[in-house]
Amino acid sequence: MKWMRSVPFLLIIGLIVADDRPIPSTLDGPFLPVTRRFDPSLRRGSDDLPMDHPRLRKNVSYNFPEQISLAISTPTSMWVSWVTGDAQIGKNVTALDPSSVASEVWYGKKSRKYTSMRRGVSTVYSQLYPFEGLLNYTSGIVHHVRIDGLEPETKYYYQCGDSSIPALSKEHMFETLPLPSKSSYPRKIAIVGDLGLTSNSTTTVDHLVENDPSLILMIGDLVYANQYLTTGGKGAPCFSCAFPDAPIRETYQPRWDAWGRFMEPVISRVPMMVIEGNHEIEPQISGVTFKSYLTRFAVPSAESGSNSSFYYSFNAGGIHFLMLGAYTDYNATGAQFAWLKEDLDKLDRTVTPWLVAAWHPPWYNSYSSHYQEFECMRQEMEHLLYEHGVDIVFSGHVHAYERMNRVYNYTLDPCGPVYITVGDGGNIEKVDVDHADDPGKCPSARDNIPEFGGVCRLNYSSGPAEGKFCWNTQPEWSAFRESSFGHGTLEVKNSTHALWTWHRNQDVYKEENHGDQIYIVRQPDLCLPTTKVT
Template sequence: MKICNFCMSLTIVLVMITNINMVVSKRHIPTTLDGPFKPVTRRFDSSLRRGSDDLPMTHPRLKMNVTLNFPEQIALAISSPTSMWISWITGKSQIGLNVTPLDPASIGSEVWYGKKSGKYTNVGKGDSLVYSQLYPFEGLLNYTSGIIHHVKLEGLEPGTRYYYKCGDSSIPAMSQENYFETFAKPSPKNYPARIAVIGDLGLTSNSSTTVDHLSYNDPSMILMIGDLTYANQYLTTGGKGASCFSCAFPDAPIRETYQPRWDGWGRFMQPLTSKVPMMVIEGNHEIEPQADGITFKSYLTRFAVPAEESGSKSNFFYSFDTGGIHFIMLGAYVDYNKTGAQFDWLKKDLQNVDRSVTPWLVATMHPPWYNSYASHYQEFECMRLEMEALLYQYRVDIIFNGHVHAYERMNRVYNYTLDPCGPIYITVGDGGNIEKVDVDHADEPGKCPSSGDNIPEFGGVCHSNFTFGPAKGNFCWKKQPEWSAFRESSFGHGILEVMTLNCKASQNLPFYYFYKHYTEFGFAAVSNPCIHKVRDIGG
């Protein structure tokens, strides 16, 4: 059996939630030390609908319900253990043939905050800006945003609840009181209680179910792994969104977007994001090209991320700590080559991680490198070839992905080979979006894509036949790959929960498990399911 140096063998227990009620089972709770697991496929029930339609902009959860100068779309993001970003929007966006941007200087950006409700002992001030999405083609409408505010609160105490209002006190136009809690300082003894993981959320009825279940689970942080609003499934005139990425605009001069969907999404998320920090990374639906070559304008303008704090100086890739976990957010739609800025930053970031302070490394990027579904099969093989060895070298524990609209959990794997020191890859790629769940597997008869399919929207094409293993000489496996432990065509979200359990009489160690609101495993009680570390053991 392979033993590796500095390999932290993370225990992941998979738990079932159905209708938000935990299902009771006395069966053994599997951990990664029980693996590798025999591949399992839970087939999609063809009697069920594969998805749901988008909510209309007139839906109560998407409508603007404040007057123009008052804050809306309030959202938090982690800056550091002692600082927090607060973002919001004021004013009304415009859409039409001719639009005039609002003046960001016309309204202030203030956050009043303190440790007691109604008693605000500090004031933070920040910046404001607007953006435009322009389409200089006949019949297409242009958009300019409301005023987007970003304020960083600094000098906060770790592990502390703060109450706050945001807005402009000189008008006065301040929000209702909200609150947030800072995370404990980085330490192997401190962990966030629950981390929500969502990919490809969208704005459908199913998206509402996901967000409602997520709120019920009371997370302390949200990882949003790309493809947020699906605004680019619409024409600039609005109307009904297309449920197919490739068929949305058969005759358009450019792929259009309906930017008010972003505003609706911000309102839809505010009950959660005004209290829980949300960390985002871009997906392909955030590219949103304009005629002059500008891309990602909405994503880059609307969200504050710890780019400067982590040394990346880019919203496309960054890192941050929460307690004993170091999170790395990687960008798949900007340069990821070994000669590029992202790779150079990633290498330095990994070198600077102190595993005695943050023992666990968790990475995310929108598209998966390991995927047995026909959709997006081998799409980002080029990125895997560039970056996988570096993440393996520094013993990243878990890698979360979206993009594929289904759930799939991998056995520990490296270079398509089962490896006890490889990461666990988990795809949580359908939060309920309009494009519906993926159901075809590449290993099923007649479902293997051709090497000309699944061309990425960024980067090169590195599709190739396998040169070793059971699939040697073939582009697809003939059965579920051995590195695919479990797959199911379903929508939902994940929760990565960190607990401290008494593994031995004198020892408390962190315990991780992951669940979503679709069935994989169920349990009622846990008996000493300890984390197992393999450190500095030669072999």
């Protein structure tokens, strides 16, 4: 029995050793590539939550707000969005009148003692499939109100709705982020990709809540409503296997409403910044696309000088975020590129030292899935981001985790961004497990055709994979990859150091076991010698 008494002691020693391990930093890199394969004791996928799941059910009456969410507008203002009324689905649907219910937000620094009220806009959208046997959808009334005059790092209480009915929401609370400054940063930023609405998504969101972020980046493929028929039937676990005979890719739009309810407990108190993924395209009648995504979310496009909701920028403390569109024109001659250049030229790195970019499909990716899919976008935009010293790039799309060594133009570079893929939020499709360098897993020319833009497959021009499309071992630019569900958090400590942590879903009850953790360290003197950083 003596050995049993020693077990707790050994466990304690083990924990101390684990805690004492120094967290690596990017200054220790470039790192030799490491692969951790999928743990076969876990499931690679899970079914979607049913529409009658308690977290998906509507639980307010007709004119009362639901699906409440926040998004940053400017450092002193916030978008508050919600939905009222009932969506309809059927052969014939009649759009609700958006003016039938007001859009008001009452808010102030003390609970139930509101000192301000702002009115906003309301709208509806329809998803129309004029084909035999397919059903049409028209949404509830979507409201967006911009509340302003907010003080930094301050708690605000609010209710939204229509006070004349009266039909106001219950009271919610949020905390504003710090003003742009090299000495103030958001407490913790959560980064989530390809979330969906499964039991794995539930674990991801519960885990995220436990991590208590003050800001969320939702980097595309939110709901997966396009894995369904318009009747709500068939939640398909893979994109290409769904609906081969349908005249158009169908969607079940009530999944969006369900997702809004699922997320409300988090995003009614923590701002969520979205960028579009391929699952948001949702083509319908007359070639209309992205209707649900564009209607449901408020993003600070006008505030950041962008004329498009497909790309924008915003500040949170000393971080400037670039949210870029991969499913809209990204060419160097296009409007997004011109806006991006202007946005970058205006940057003052003495005020916002950190520059973080996000878009949905990764440029650097060694998994077979989506391998080199957005190579055209990389070739158009990479040099501009590199010249302006982007520190970190977050992407999703690939349903697994991967952190790159600092890289530029497929060459290790101490001033290249740290690219990180976190498309592992837990959607109905499975975790990606194949690597392009695994025997027989290098994608063929027919694989990985992007849903926007062109095909720019590239054989490497130098290095161990010279003349080849795939490496035969994990590429040197891939520092660490693991096939698992999870999400990430970024904690910026000061103008040069940020702690990045990848939280695997299976680690939810033992947080000392991180999937990956590293200090991302900026070197402005080396990489931005012409920028004054005090």
